[in-house]
Amino acid sequence: MVKKKTVSVLMSLIMLVSLALVGCSSSSSTEESSADDKKVIKFMHLWPEGSSNAQFSIVKDIIEEYEKEHTDIKVETEILNPDQYREKLKVLASSNELPDIGMTWSDGFIKPYVEGDMLAPLDDIVDANLKDAFIPGVKESYAVDGKTYGLPLELNISYVFYNKEIFEKFNLDVPQTFEEYKNVVKTLADNGVVPATVGAKDGWPASFWFMYLADRIGGSTILTDVIHGKAKMDDPAIVKAAEEVQNLVDMGGFVKGSSALSNDDAKGYFMNEQAAMFLTATWELPNYTTSPDVSQEFKDKIGYFKFPTYEGGKGTDINSYVGGPGVGLFVAKDSKVQKEAKDFSAYLVKKWGEKSVTDAGVIPATKVDTDNLDLAPMYIEILKDLSEASNVTTYFDTQSSPAVSELHHDLVTALFGKQVTPEDFVKQHADELAQEQE
Amino acid sequence: MKGVMSNKFVITLYVLPALILILLLIYIPIVLTGYYGLMDWNGIGKMKFIGLENYIELVQDKKFWQSTWHSLLLGIFSTVSLVGYLVLSLILASKIKGANFLRKIYLIPMLLSSVAIGQLWAKIFDPTNGMINRLLVMLGVDNPPLWLADSNIVLYALFIPIVWQYAGFYIIIFYAALKNVPEELIEAAKIDGANPIQIAYKIKIPLISGVIKVMVILAIVGSLKYFDLIFVLTGGGPNGASEVMASYMYREAFSKYNFGYGSAIGFGLLVICLIMTWLIQKLLTSKEDVQF
Numbered sequence: 138m139v140k141k142k143t144v145s146v147l148m149s150l151i152m153l154v155s156l157a158l159v160g161c162s163s164s165s166s167t168e169e170s171s172a173d174d175k176k177v178i179k180f181m182h183l184w185p186e187g188s189s190n191a192q193f194s195i196v197k198d199i200i201e202e203y204e205k206e207h208t209d210i211k212v213e214t215e216i217l218n219p220d221q222y223r224e225k226l227k228v229l230a231s232s233n234e235l236p237d238i239g240m241t242w243s244d245g246f247i248k249p250y251v252e253g254d255m256l257a258p259l260d261d262i263v264d265a266n267l268k269d270a271f272i273p274g275v276k277e278s279y280a281v282d283g284k285t286y287g288l289p290l291e292l293n294i295s296y297v298f299y300n301k302e303i304f305e306k307f308n309l310d311v312p313q314t315f316e317e318y319k320n321v322v323k324t325l326a327d328n329g330v331v332p333a334t335v336g337a338k339d340g341w342p343a344s345f346w347f348m349y350l351a352d353r354i355g356g357s358t359i360l361t362d363v364i365h366g367k368a369k370m371d372d373p374a375i376v377k378a379a380e381e382v383q384n385l386v387d388m389g390g391f392v393k394g395s396s397a398l399s400n401d402d403a404k405g406y407f408m409n410e411q412a413a414m415f416l417t418a419t420w421e422l423p424n425y426t427t428s429p430d431v432s433q434e435f436k437d438k439i440g441y442f443k444f445p446t447y448e449g450g451k452g453t454d455i456n457s458y459v460g461g462p463g464v465g466l467f468v469a470k471d472s473k474v475q476k477e478a479k480d481f482s483a484y485l486v487k488k489w490g491e492k493s494v495t496d497a498g499v500i501p502a503t504k505v506d507t508d509n510l511d512l513a514p515m516y517i518e519i520l521k522d523l524s525e526a527s528n529v530t531t532y533f534d535t536q537s538s539p540a541v542s543e544l545h546h547d548l549v550t551a552l553f554g555k556q557v558t559p560e561d562f563v564k565q566h567a568d569e570l571a572q573e574q575e
Numbered sequence: 576m577k578g579v580m581s582n583k584f585v586i587t588l589y590v591l592p593a594l595i596l597i598l599l600l601i602y603i604p605i606v607l608t609g610y611y612g613l614m615d616w617n618g619i620g621k622m623k624f625i626g627l628e629n630y631i632e633l634v635q636d637k638k639f640w641q642s643t644w645h646s647l648l649l650g651i652f653s654t655v656s657l658v659g660y661l662v663l664s665l666i667l668a669s670k671i672k673g674a675n676f677l678r679k680i681y682l683i684p685m686l687l688s689s690v691a692i693g694q695l696w697a698k699i700f701d702p703t704n705g706m707i708n709r710l711l712v713m714l715g716v717d718n719p720p721l722w723l724a725d726s727n728i729v730l731y732a733l734f735i736p737i738v739w740q741y742a743g744f745y746i747i748i749f750y751a752a753l754k755n756v757p758e759e760l761i762e763a764a765k766i767d768g769a770n771p772i773q774i775a776y777k778i779k780i781p782l783i784s785g786v787i788k789v790m791v792i793l794a795i796v797g798s799l800k801y802f803d804l805i806f807v808l809t810g811g812g813p814n815g816a817s818e819v820m821a822s823y824m825y826r827e828a829f830s831k832y833n834f835g836y837g838s839a840i841g842f843g844l845l846v847i848c849l850i851m852t853w854l855i856q857k858l859l860t861s862k863e864d865v866q867f
Binding site for chain 2: 224227230231249250252253255331338392393394395396397398399402405406411538539540543544547550551554556557
């Protein structure tokens with residue numbers, strides 16, 4: 138009996154010791170890898186292999202190249218889809234555990250992180266490696282108090298994309314002025330075709346219409362001025378813009394029930410050729426040019442035009458755009474490998490600029506030399522437009538604080554659903570903005 | 576063994592792991608939520624203590640009370656739908672042919688994720704291409720309702736998938752409870768000449784009243800903190816017409832970065848849930864419990 142007990146005790150002791158040994162060996166092995174002198178850079182991004190394959194592959198290739206060139210560095214990635222990424226970043230920030238490199242949006246998004254003293258200024262690497270690399274004005278969207286905290290990767294510009302076949306069928310020309318645009322809407326609506334599709338439930342896609350109208354009526358700086366307190370939201374031009382939106386709604390200018398449609402729902406109408414026009418941004422370009430998932434027949438039917446000018450409006454230049462930087466890279470202030478992380482992010486931005494147009498159809502925030510690239514004609518045209526752009530007004534909801542941005546989305550949805558009047562629309566904005574500037 | 580189990584130390588040892596988990600994961604966060612409600616905090620930067628300001632604002636916030644009303648409406652609607660589930664379960668439990676198969680059919684929505692259900696119903700409710708409106712147009716309706724885009728009906732349109740989603744859950748539980756009703760009682764009633772409706776009303780339902788009570792509480796409390804489908808389908812819009820307490824909380828905390836106020840809403844939600852649970856128990860325990 139006693140013997141049996143000793144045996145079992147012995148057995149369990151052996152087990153414990155072996156477990157402990159296993160623990161030792163595994164921990165020593167990790168130490169070895171870092172003793173291998175490899176510095177680990179943690180990099181979080183938002184292009185999963187499944188949903189953003191092209192972007193994912195580009196980043197993966199760049200990392201591999203970089204690791205080959207810098208044998209002492211290992212880049213570890215963590216990949217989430219954009220919505221999850223936003224949530225996780227916030228949680229990580231509140232517990233001060235940001236990755237060494239991560240992705241950020243500009244203006245209103247990046248500000249709290251900078252104010253929370255969590256990001257490292259990147260002006261040194263911009264000066265050293267990326268001088269004059271960016272399209273003017275884009276990098277500034279990631280600056281707070283004159284210091285740059287993000288390296289922009291993407292630039293999006295909004296255009297009206299339209300179905301040429303539908304336009305031809307009703308003998309319509311591309312409108313140059315808003316009056317002409319209204320005639321187009323009228324013809325289409327009278328013939329039972331949805332003139333334009335818009336996902337007003339999400340707010341931001343519908344805001345493109347409002348922002349362009351404000352730009353054309355009130356001039357290209359008016360919305361930026363409102364945010365910086367230099368103009369008032371209840372400026373007659375802005376009220377007028379909101380009124381024109383509702384005029385279009387009344388004319389049947391938008392898809393029915395738009396205030397319950399998400400951007401993807403609305404996009405479906407355009408992709409299925411049920412709607413003639415879709416005001417969206419250049420991130421949709423692959424669907425009209427390179428994407429293998431869309432039929433060539435459809436792609437051939439799609440053209441684009443610049444948002445028409447408004448008779449008697451202050452924004453007379455059709456080459457003024459509403460747009461904005463997409464995501465950019467940040468480097469965490471508390472990173473233990475800050476120097477290496479900065480170096481890698483500069484490398485990534487450079488390489489990204491070379492590969493993103495051709496491989497992913499993304500317009501990068503860096504200047505592109507189109508001469509040596511084999512691109513779809515629409516890209517060449519749009520890259521040319523960009524070089525001629527007189528102004529790019531950053532999306533109102535990107536420029537404003539999260540609270541104003543959220544309110545703006547709600548109000549735009551209500552504007553399209555006719556649940557607020559134009560006067561009330563601007564007043565509620567003005568109140569929130571005033572509260573913020575207090 | 577008995578000696579061991581009455582040892583205070585051993586008892587503590589056994590209870591401790593669960594207690595620590597519950598404290599860590601449930602009670603401490605509740606206290607923390609109440610505490611964050613006292614702060615002006617964007618979730619990232621430094622917190623600023625502002626006392627009861629958030630709570631005072633909450634009590635005066637029309638949007639909050641509107642969302643509370645919507646949540647309560649959903650609670651009432653879910654409770655009423657319990658009657659339907661109960662009838663269905665009574666039919667299923669009365670040994671009809673294919674009861675097993677039907678039960679599985681009712682359960683399937685429970686197995687789908689809320690987001691999938693949301694996507695499905697978004698397609699069904701689509702104003703032009705949706706199943707419902709296509710059908711209505713085919714039937715000759717000129718201007719079918721816009722469902723989720725119409726602020727007057729959006730809330731009721733949303734209740735349909737929500738009720739549909741949970742049907743299986745309630746039916747399974749009612750069904751299991753009904754199966755536990757002793758066969759002898761029903762047989763005795765039959766011999767006495769009771770018809771199926773009398774059997775259901777006088778025997779089965781009183782005998783499962785305990786379960787019904789629990790279901791009512793689950794339905795109401797579940798409705799008060801309901802979030803998933805509303806968030807996926809409308810996000811609380813248009814113009815706040817389908818905002819419920821949980822979506823309002825989410826919006827304040829995660830979209831507007833207003834964590835302090837968001838926490839105050841969360842705490843308000845908890846208090847309202849507690850009051851409702853207490854009220855329902857008060858209302859329902861007045862009757863004598865039937866035993867068998």
